[in-house]
Amino acid sequence: MTEDPCASFAETGLAAPVGDNLSRMGVRIPSPIQVQAIPPILAGRDVEGIAPTGTGKTVAFAAPLTQRLLDAPQDRTPHVARIVCLSPTRELANQTGGAWRGCARGTGLKVVVTIGGVPKARQVRDLEAGADILVATPGRLVDLLSEGAVVLDNTLALVVDEADRMLDLGFIDDMMAIAARLPVTHQTLLFSATMPDGIVDLGRKLLHKPVRVKVDVADAPPPRIRQQVMFVPPRHKLSALVSFLSTHPARRVLIFTQTRRQADDLAKALGRDMACGVMHGEHTQARRERTLRDFRDHRLQVLIATDVMARGIDVEDVTLVVNYDIPDQPESYVHRIGRTARAGRQGSALSLCAPEERLALKEIERVTGVRLKAIETPP
Numbered sequence: 001m002t003e004d005p006c007a008s009f010a011e012t013g014l015a016a017p018v019g020d021n022l023s024r025m026g027v028r029i030p031s032p033i034q035v036q037a038i039p040p041i042l043a044g045r046d047v048e049g050i051a052p053t054g055t056g057k058t059v060a061f062a063a064p065l066t067q068r069l070l071d072a073p074q075d076r077t078p079h080v081a082r083i084v085c086l087s088p089t090r091e092l093a094n095q096t097g098g099a100w101r102g103c104a105r106g107t108g109l110k111v112v113v114t115i116g117g118v119p120k121a122r123q124v125r126d127l128e129a130g131a132d133i134l135v136a137t138p139g140r141l142v143d144l145l146s147e148g149a150v151v152l153d154n155t156l157a158l159v160v161d162e163a164d165r166m167l168d169l170g171f172i173d174d175m176m177a178i179a180a181r182l183p184v185t186h187q188t189l190l191f192s193a194t195m196p197d198g199i200v201d202l203g204r205k206l207l208h209k210p211v212r213v214k215v216d217v218a219d220a221p222p223p224r225i226r227q228q229v230m231f232v233p234p235r236h237k238l239s240a241l242v243s244f245l246s247t248h249p250a251r252r253v254l255i256f257t258q259t260r261r262q263a264d265d266l267a268k269a270l271g272r273d274m275a276c277g278v279m280h281g282e283h284t285q286a287r288r289e290r291t292l293r294d295f296r297d298h299r300l301q302v303l304i305a306t307d308v309m310a311r312g313i314d315v316e317d318v319t320l321v322v323n324y325d326i327p328d329q330p331e332s333y334v335h336r337i338g339r340t341a342r343a344g345r346q347g348s349a350l351s352l353c354a355p356e357e358r359l360a361l362k363e364i365e366r367v368t369g370v371r372l373k374a375i376e377t378p379p
Contacts, residue, residue: 009063012038018067018103022059025102031056036213038064041189046210048203049191052334055215061085061159061189062100068156069109069132076110076130081150083157085135086175088165090115090285091292095314096161097135109133114150116140117285124149138166138174145181152181160206163192163199172202179206193331224341226348229361229372234354236377237324238269241352243378245274250320250348252295254313255304256336258325263304266324276302279313307332316342321349326357330367350375 009019009030022028030038033051040047041064051057065083074082085100087093097113104111112131114123116139123140127150134141134150144150158179160166166175179188188206192199203210232240245253257263260280267278277291277300295303296315305313307327318340327333333351340347351372353361365371 009034009038012064013042014038014063014067017106018063018070021103021105022063024105025099027056027059031060031215033057033213033215034060034063036215037061037189040211040213041065041187042067044068044187046187046207047189048207048210048212049189050193050195050212050214051191052193052215052331052338057191058096058099058161059103061161061191062096062103065133065157065159065189066100066103066107066109070107072156076132077154078130079127079149079151080130080154081112081127081134081152082131082155083133083159084141084152084155084178085133085159085161086138086141086166086171086178087135088137088162088169088171090117090137091288091313092162093135093137094289100133100135104133111135114140114144115285120144120149138171138178142174142177145178152178153183155182155186157187157189158182158206159189159191160202161191163190163202164194164196167196167198167202172198175202176205193335194329224346225337226346227337227351227370227372228349228375229351229353230375230377231353231355231358232377237352237354238266240378241322241324242270242273244350245270247378248320248348251301252298252315252318253302253320253322254315254318254339255302255322255324256327257304257306258327260306262324263306267304270302270304274302275300276304278304280306307336313339314342315339317345318342319347321347323349323351326351326353326360326364328360330364333364334368 009022012030033055037047037049037060087096093113093115097111101111109132111133112126114136116137190203230240260282263278263280267276270276277294279288279291294300321337321340337349
């Protein structure tokens with residue numbers, strides 16, 4: 001299917017009120033993945049999408065599935081979820097749920113989010129009357145299914161979002177257990193940033209004659225991001241970063257590290273001079289949500305996070321992303337820097353590159369087609 005970044009949502013087949021809701025959300029011109037994915041989803045086809053974070057894939061599946069529900073009105077049935085969307089992390093599930101509520105605003109459709117790490121009682125109550133759209137992490141959904149709190153007998157569609165992360169986090173058995181509960185006739189949408197062998201195999205099991213759509217990773221970094229690199233030995237990265245931040249003030253800074261320990265140590269060091277928070281997988285869900293809320297509300301100037309958090313951080317006015325380490329995969333680099341320059345804004349990305357990380361940096365430049373501008377290392 002031809003990509004046409006100038007197409008309108010009306011040309012993709014979306015009608016009011018969904019198209020009007022997208023305009024209220026500030027989404028007025030469809031991205032390439034939306035142009036490719038929306039028509040076959042509206043037609044009820046299975047879709048296999050390769051799309052990095054930041055390309056607009058949440059709207060690519062949420063908007064047409066919302067319209068499908070509106071085109072086939074049906075009273076909610078107790079405990080039944082008409083559409084199920086699986087997200088690999090709690091943060092991403094909350095983010096997807098929020099975007100879906102925006103798509104369904106004023107339609108009367110009910111969106112429920114169920115995630116692990118929080119009490120189940122409220123989620124069970126939310127599902128008692130049924131849900132039009134259920135966004136869930138796989139482990140929690142398996143629990144709710146086993147308890148009879150939700151049933152999938154009449155589910156219209158299943159969305160598997162960030163499928164590669166699902167495999168990385170060991171959710172393959174949960175996903176297959178959920179898929180086994182679906183009716184014989186249903187629509188499946190599978191979105192992934194990469195297509196390793198495990199995802200190819202998963203697609204064969206879940207999809208029926210899918211339409212394949214793809215946005216290359218090289219298309220993902222917005223041109224509004226100024227990408228820079230500082231070559232510095234590992235032992236000097238902290239002092240180089242402190243010097244850069246002191247001479248290049250940024251309203252809101254997001255820093256990515258490879259390990260949890262690095263994130264904690266860096267937060268402790270930077271916290272002496274600026275309001276700084278940290279997010280990683282060892283923290284409770286409540287703590288992570290509180291930290292992210294403080295970052296959104298400008299109570300924190302700097303947020304430090306590990307890669308597992310990268311896809312769940314959706315804060316519109318991040319002005320600087322720092323790669324404290326060079327990620328091993330170009331896709332991870334794209335996911336990280338895609339946290340800035342959102343909603344048409346400008347943004348900057350700084351990568352601190354040690355000598356042993358230069359090969360990884362060269363691979364990032366090769367895949368993205370962007371040569372990072374080298375800047376002087378502070379003395």
